[in-house]
Amino acid sequence: MTGSHRVVLLACGSFNPPTNMHLRMFEIARDFLHRTTNHNVIVGLMSPVHDKYGKEGLVSASDRIQLLRLALNSSSWVHVSEWETRQDDWTPTREVVQYHQELVDSLVNGNVDPSVKRQRVDGTPSWLTHLTGSTEPVTVKLLCGADLLESFAKPGLWKDEDIEALVGKFGLVVITREGSNPYKFIYESDVLTRHQRNIHIVTEWITNEVSSTKVRRALRRGDSVKYLVQDSVIEYIYKNALYNTHNK
Numbered sequence: 001m002t003g004s005h006r007v008v009l010l011a012c013g014s015f016n017p018p019t020n021m022h023l024r025m026f027e028i029a030r031d032f033l034h035r036t037t038n039h040n041v042i043v044g045l046m047s048p049v050h051d052k053y054g055k056e057g058l059v060s061a062s063d064r065i066q067l068l069r070l071a072l073n074s075s076s077w078v079h080v081s082e083w084e085t086r087q088d089d090w091t092p093t094r095e096v097v098q099y100h101q102e103l104v105d106s107l108v109n110g111n112v113d114p115s116v117k118r119q120r121v122d123g124t125p126s127w128l129t130h131l132t133g134s135t136e137p138v139t140v141k142l143l144c145g146a147d148l149l150e151s152f153a154k155p156g157l158w159k160d161e162d163i164e165a166l167v168g169k170f171g172l173v174v175i176t177r178e179g180s181n182p183y184k185f186i187y188e189s190d191v192l193t194r195h196q197r198n199i200h201i202v203t204e205w206i207t208n209e210v211s212s213t214k215v216r217r218a219l220r221r222g223d224s225v226k227y228l229v230q231d232s233v234i235e236y237i238y239k240n241a242l243y244n245t246h247n248k
């Protein structure tokens with residue numbers, strides 16, 4: 001593809017547990033960007049949130065990483081990034097995106113930043129190897145559902161400068177959700193409107209409101225979650241009695 005931009009799509013979330021919709025987000029975002037822009041999506045990354053995020057019912061990061069690894073066995077291009085879970089505390093999303101961009105810059109874009117190298121305690125993550133071998137620069141963009149975009153308006157939740165950096169410096173790819181209106185949301189925000197060209201809205205026509213909350217509820221009640229979540233993920237959940245499945 002001439003003049004194409006190479007892109008890493010990074011999704012941040014609890015993934016508690018990862019659902020098929022979390023995996024599908026990557027597929028529809030990549031298709032959309034290929035069809036409508038010159039963005040060539042090479043790698044997808046899922047960054048599970050730190051244990052200290054403290055959301056109710058959050059199982060340990062090590063279990064969520066295992067669940068993501070199992071879920072991602074069905075994907076050839078989406079990987080887990082463990083960096084966020086390995087920090088001492090919760091990391092704001094702008095810093096998570098920035099860290100991954102700097103890692104890519106130092107190893108792929110030829111822009112070496114020694115401070116980033118110091119943080120790579122476990123060597124080079126395997127997904128980076130998919131980005132080498134081309135001179136086109138690589139940009140990391142935040143992939144999210146419209147509910148995450150709309151959470152930007154919750155008073156005191158996100159720092160203004162972080163929102164500005166996420167949309168101004170990196171860019172967002174937003175998947176619509178039932179009941180969301182990201183176009184109206186952008187219209188009502190000066191900062192989002194200013195950076196509108198950097199926000200790609202992907203309309204999910206095949207609406208599917210599976211969420212981790214609903215999956216946890218079904219598990220708790222002993223209801224089936226087959227076809228909402230990968231079989232290997234369900235197996236791990238039962239084997240390790242996560243989400244109160246031992247009560248079944």
Ligand SMILES: Nc1ncnc2c1ncn2[C@@H]1O[C@H](COP(=O)(O)OP(=O)(O)OP(=O)(O)O)[C@@H](O)[C@H]1O
Binds near residue numbers: 143210211
């Ligand atoms: N059905 C869905 N459609 C579009 N985006 C989704 C969907 N489910 C999750 N996402 C997106 O996936 C990312 C990670 O989400 P998260 O782990 O919070 O999932 P969730 O299912 O919404 O979780 P919970 O129900 O525990 O709040 C977020 O950007 C969220 O908007």
Ligand SMILES: O=C(O)c1ccc[n+]([C@@H]2O[C@H](COP(=O)([O-])O)[C@@H](O)[C@H]2O)c1
Binds near residue numbers: 012014015148157158
């Ligand atoms: O960076 C922030 O200020 C910020 C504020 C609120 C939420 N987030 C991130 O958004 C994600 C939300 O996940 P969840 O499961 O709470 O919907 C998670 O990765 C959080 O770290 C990030």
